[in-house]
Amino acid sequence: MEAPKRDTAWGPMEVHFQAAREAHAALQEAGLEVELHQPNLPIFAEEGEAKRLAKKKADEPHEWRGDAFLLLKDRERLLEALSLIREQLAFQQIVDVTAVDFDAEDSVLWGVYQVLSLTKKARLTLKVHLPKDDCRVASAVSVYPGADWHERESGEMYGITYEGHPDPRNILLPDDWVGYPLRKDYEFPEEYHGISCV
């Protein structure tokens, strides 16, 4: 396959937008409820825009820039969506599994899955909302074995239960660590086994 055209200094953008649109159509066709979110600001800022933004916050917070992503509405069907993305859409490799706690006030965390297609040379971002009071989702390890350690990491950092994970122990944190450090409402401990943390 031809190498994708480089349209920005940070890599091809149009290829990824195209991949997101195609995946959106394919997932919807399979009966999965998916929303496609595409940035509505142009890829490149106008001259002086960055300077203006640096002084003052943007007036329109609904205007955004960056990558497009897909939002899966029903988290119970995550594995179905991921298998389809892997088998039918040829995204062979999982690049990253992580989560985002956007705001302490929010009731949901975002589970984020980055996948890469070695044949189409494109990336895709799939998101799923996880309610903070019932933070569980199916483990992607059965579809993408590479999700193993990523899920262990975001599990311990955000308190997400990845159901069906073969080895859901802590990976970076000690086994007896209390709390989920990357949540926005996390309170730093005063001490750990007699070691002062302040």
Next chain:
Amino acid sequence: MEEPPQTTPPDQHRLREIELDVRTQDVEINMGPQHPATHGVLRVLLRADGEILVGAESHLGYLHRCAEKIGENVDYIQYMPYTDRYDYLSSMNNNLSYSLAVEKLLGVEVPKRGQYLRTILAELNRIASHLVAVGTYGIDIGAFTPFFYALREREFLLDLFEKICGARLTYSYIRPGGVMNDAPAGWLNKVAEFCDIFDQKWPEYWNLLVQNKIFIERTANVGVMPAQTAIDWGCTGPMLRGSGVDWDLRRDQPYLVYDQLDFKVIVGEGYRGTLGDCFDRNFVRMYEMLESIKMVRQCLAAIEEGEVSHPDVSLTIRPAPGEAYVGIENPRGELGHYVVSDGTKIAKRMRCRAPSFVNLSVVEHTLPGCMLADAAAIIGATDIVIGETDR
């Protein structure tokens, strides 16, 4: 290249038969966290049945510094120095990945000269990193001298980095909006001089280390990873290419000026044994250094006078709301930064997708069935940097 002599793979089944004649007990061996061959504070719990490994388990976290949490509490420029400390052997590439992600949200493109300088530095840094990787790998498997040869050339590179940004290890040179400053007078000539020197010195490494009979015996047919395993487990960089998968982000998702450069993606070919063994990973690293030199030469020929930084980007950065993921080809694989912004000075999420972390996760599955003495060879060939696995 001469026709390589093929060595036969060890007959694992026959070895096991001999072992099963005797009543034995599995032994658990603790490798690390202070073991020279783990390249940092990594602890691997090995389970051995005689001389053959039956299980392995990595314990990480000794160097966890909460970088991602810090990223949600400091502003964009203040976070720069933390990216240096992920993979301290290739800080330029870490800076680059982070800067590109922020620039994607800002929507600004660095002027041409800045892009060429970034490319030159990223490639020089790749050579410096691969020199350490191949050099320390020699130590892991019993060859001490080549490491000092490698440090000799790396010293030249570190001097070059010191001249351009003042630091020898944690550079913070490539930053959102461009680079810290233009190259000092005569610096580009020095880089050209390095290219000439390195071309002469490269055969020394090749002949002294990689073509050495002991090196081949220790690496050929050891730790074989099939291409499908490498893809499934998310391996990137020399680990993936060593298994014969033709994938390089510099060619397949070109950023900076890589689309204008003429280079070859080095893929393992089972030169001395089975495709995907430890030898192939080092083979890829060795030849990638020559490709990097080729790219640097082309950049030197094409670079023109001009601005190095975008005028709109100052020390205060408030990117537009949104999220950006940028993955670049680091010496160890795909280094990605995933930045979520809400339009304020401080990011909402600062995720670093570290190649060493992912490449290490597959080692647990490669080790069982190998000889105990090969554990160091296999972990070493993964070329992990603990600063990056633990972040």
